[in-house]
Amino acid sequence: MVSNKYFTKDILREANNAAIREKRNKAIKKEAIEELGEEDVFPIIFKIYHNTTDEIRVMIRIGEFSPLLDMSQLRYDSLPTFISNKNGELILEEEESFLARRPYPNKREWQEVSILKPLRRQNPFRNKILELYNNQCAICNITNSTVLRAAHIWPVSDGGKEEVQNGICLCVIHEVAYDANLFEITDEGYIILNTDDDLKIDYFKIRPPLEKDAYPSAFNIIKRKEYFDKKKK
Known part of the structure; x- marks a missing residue:
């Protein structure tokens, strides 16, 4: 953005x-x-x-x-x-x-009290998503779990839930690109690029999860599109 x-x-x-x-x-x-x-x-x-x-x-x-x-x-x-x-x-x-927007206008610098950084290895949502995608990025061949993430389709900050139909396993590179909306995933699983950059997309469609019921839902995909459409305005 x-x-x-x-x-x-x-x-x-x-x-x-x-x-x-x-x-x-x-x-x-x-x-x-x-x-x-x-x-x-x-x-x-x-x-x-x-x-x-x-x-x-x-x-x-x-x-x-x-x-x-x-x-x-x-x-x-x-x-x-x-x-x-x-x-x-x-x-x-x-x-x-x-x-005037600074939290402490009269001070040149401030230190924030806490940084919330959940441990990914202890995150049940992440563990479940990686398991469903057989510990492999859904759009490339990376299988090293230390660089795999459970990306949210409809961002939690906009109301998305931590449910398996709202998650997809992506490597760090593709997670960052997905967060930036450099590519989209349709409700049929097709990958659509929104950039001319080389993102090393290995497939035309995502590798589906092991369980059919865990496939990204059309609802979450629509809500994601609405979220990014609002960001453009």
Whole structure:
């Protein structure tokens, strides 16, 4: 999903320090941030929400590089925004405006109390989905359980349930792509790409679960489409 938020060097340093301190999965090398220009701005060009860890992962445009950074929804919401005029120039939000959204406006940095990161190996939903898909990604040949995930079809954050008809076994790469709606799965199991990128899709249709009753339901697939249609508006 495209974002209209950006970082300054100070805000990026702060968010990155928080990601390291909070032991999030994606952070940027501190030295790389210190080499950035003081007056430059760094737009977020892509973001996804991970409901399993309740955090936002963003991709940032920094020159020719596009590093990833994880943060809480609260921190993401506090970031400044921009709009583009007819000439393609960025019009940045006033500092006073975005500082007012911070949970502690008078402090330059805050530390969040807790990070909810469920242990996947103890997650009954994940265990059941991996079992139903015979410990293999439904759209590629990866069978290493350490990189397999139980992806939700209709996101839990939008009302989806942790039921087997709302889950599908995907490797980490395809889970991230699915969360970003880079591909869809029809109610007949066909895989439809929404991007020109090479996602290494090994099949035209998903590998079905071992039990017929566990097949992704048409209802959950429709609700997922409605969810992403709303996100586009």
